[in-house]
Amino acid sequence: MRFEETLADRSSWSTAGRCPIEQTMKVVGSRNAMLIMREAFYGTSRFEDFMDRVGMSSATAASHLKALTAAGLLERRRYQEQGERARQDYILTAAGTDLMPVIIGLFEWGIKHGRLRSGVESVHAGCGEPAEVEVRCRAGHPLTSDDVELRVRPTDKDGRR
Amino acid sequence: MRFEETLADRSSWSTAGRCPIEQTMKVVGSRNAMLIMREAFYGTSRFEDFMDRVGMSSATAASHLKALTAAGLLERRRYQEQGERARQDYILTAAGTDLMPVIIGLFEWGIKHGRLRSGVESVHAGCGEPAEVEVRCRAGHPLTSDDVELRVRPTDKDGRR
């Protein structure tokens, strides 16, 4: 990666928690929070299933589900089927779904470089080819790390960034 | 995401730290470890710069740099310029570079959903368009979370996965 000249001094944006990566890590930066998001992608929606499949205590599950809901990645739904008791559901919001590239990226890295073989892979359900994460620009060019540049975002008409 | 039927029982691969995501989180799952990787992508290579730019103590910097080096994401180089004293350099390995999609993914999520505006963006240095992370299959089809399926990897000729 490289920098626009004006960004040479990182202190203007990198400190005090203003770095976007740091903000994201604040939300899903712990093992269990990320694994809960993994489970949500896998289709898990009930409290007990999160507990069992991530392998965490009910206290940890409760606090993380609450935090992720507050952060807007999950949404809580109470529903009741005919003759059944009421149930809770935690489902992915649009913001939660936006985390998919990160999840798949972590998955791919673990497959490629993890010490233990899990024998599992992610593929395109339609054609069977392995899923990959690519970095591209909006114009469609595939990017390597050398092609990525950080710069100050131009302000919009309201003077905001 | 969905599952191949044989994967309905997660316990075979999801537990005991065999989940690829969990393995990756073990390496870069803490705030400072990920921020060190961010800095490495930003081109930082010296001990003191990691310290200052991530904003961590020397003890924390030392232990994370050692761990990331041991995990194969960074490589330590001792070099000496004409008439200068010897210096250390931490540089990205191929495995470290493979983490780029995750880094950009976290970055993009923070830009889009973070509470604080950092006023910074990542773009293609060549054409100026914003960088994005996409999930595609190897055949090139863009994937949504519904298109991704997990399955047991076919064994190779040696009977391994």
Added chain:
DNA sequence: CAGGATCCCTAAGGATACTG
């Protein structure tokens, strides 16, 4: 400059027991 050693504090998380 690049750490190591020590001390101390906080956050993450398990175990167990209890509740609407």
Added chain:
DNA sequence: CAGTATCCTTAGGGATCCTG
């Protein structure tokens, strides 16, 4: 089933001081 409450252990990480 979906949590709360309490207690306890461990990991992450800052501060300070020291060294090759």
